[in-house]
């Protein structure tokens with residue numbers, strides 16, 4: 001019915017998780033980038049799938065009352081700010097709904113609503129920013145050449161490596177533009193070449209700028225395809241004149257790769273790091289360090305974590321996925337002891353250094369995967385031997401843990417008590433926590449779990465797991481760390497249910513008489529997931545067929561054919577793929 005290049009009018013009724021507007025025509029759903037809820041638009045179909053399609057915005061016929069004029073003239077090409085045309089209050093509403101919907105659909109939770117008199121989880125309004133622009137403390141600008149051989153910098157066009165020339169991004173700090181102007185003028189004057197991805201020739205690849213919001217210190221890092229920068233002294237003379245300039249460094253990256261930074265750093269002037277604060281805590285940030293990009297909102301996020309952790313000074317806290325130890329150190333101010341676990345080795349080096357410069361002694365950091373380090377400790381803890389750490393069977397990549405915890409061998413009994421966590425904080429990447437990690441959290445049984453998440457879908461999945469094993473979600477607090485984009489951060493507080501309540505939960509599971517794998521997601525949840533992620537509608541029958549193929553169920557009780565030769569529709573391959581994805585997502589296969 002609909003074909004590529006067809007033009008049609010749509011009323012945008014909703015917005016997808018990726019920020020596209022959603023409109024319907026003759027029962028077919030269309031996703032349209034750059035539109036906002038409430039717009040009436042003229043679009044051109046660019047791609048058709050069976051039940052849904054993608055279209056490009058041609059013209060806004062009647063703008064939504066939520067539509068605003070974006071500050072950035074390149075916002076449609078860039079793709080970094082997917083929802084810049086949406087009024088900020090409405091952006092916040094959109095993000096809140098995203099978290100709510102995931103908790104409901106994937107997690108199966110009810111959310112309290114005083115107006116509708118509905119009971120459920122206490123869900124706080126999202127914490128937004130007063131000024132939702134110029135919030136990023138870090139910017140990375142690619143350097144290249146235009147058709148005429150002129151050096152340009154800007155940002156990559158969406159899903160490509162074509163540089164759109166612009167020295168002014170509204171998410172970054174204003175000083176960035178001045179620095180870019182200086183560096184480009186210097187390159188032009190001394191004929192310093194821009195790196196060309198296709199040939200692998202040319203010197204300067206990227207300019208990385210970091211800015212300390214509290215200290216106003218600035219770092220400029222040139223990523224180069226070489227070991228030195230000709231006439232570097234002259235550039236330094238210019239950059240030094242900028243107020244706050246603290247660090248000028250080269251980063252060597254001679255590999256033909258999309259990864260921006262190489263491993264080697266060469267200091268050109270000043271320190272090789274800048275310092276900044278979150279609250280009272282001081283952090284040294286090098287070009288390679290992972291550091292939250294929105295410091296204003298990070299402070300609010302961490303304060304929420306601190307509040308949810310409910311510390312009195314007596315608690316042992318585990319901070320899993322700790323990065324450079326920002327949350328660990330923040331919490332150590334109020335806890336008895338904090339242990340941080342992180343898989344990236346240099347991040348742990350930064351974390352230890354950060355603890356040191358703040359004079360914080362009640363925090364220790366371990367290198368390794370959360371899902372391996374935590375179980376290793378747990379096993380040792382339950383074994384309860386005096387030998388404690390020396391015998392511990394640690395995974396291969398956690399040599400560092402071994403040397404670290406040998407110190408703890410001194411007073412095994414005392415230390416064992418210290419290891420038993422009262423609070424576990426997790427802040428995993430988008431894919432969420434490994435199930436082994438969640439399983440061990442349940443075993444070590446902390447009174448409280450604080451879950452910090454950058455993906456509400458995996459958050460909902462993991463909360464569901466914890467709630468099936470004796471925890472209860474108490475509070476949910478979304479925080480807008482990335483205004484103008486579709487991303488949302490959420491902090492959740494879970495606490496352990498009393499044991500009688502816990503038994504009740506187990507009974508309910510029993511009564512349902514499901515196998516372990518079956519219990520993980522209901523058919524409705526799988527349908528919702530498939531619809532949201534691939535736009536396909538699937539029946540329970542198809543889901544059952546795929547489950548059977550995967551060996552999760554024996555299909556004895558589901559829509560059995562009435563007679564041997566009665567024909568049942570077979571799940572088509574594209575739906576099977578989509579269902580398998582959902583099953584994987586819910587960790588059923």
Ligand code: SAH
Pocket residue numbers: 290291292320321322323324325326327341342343344347368369370371427428429
């Ligand atoms: N809590 C930190 C960083 C969170 S980002 C902060 O607020 O700054 C998530 C971190 O998890 C990253 O540093 C990443 O390297 C780390 N990570 C990813 N997978 C991990 C795993 N399996 N075990 C431990 N850490 C992991």
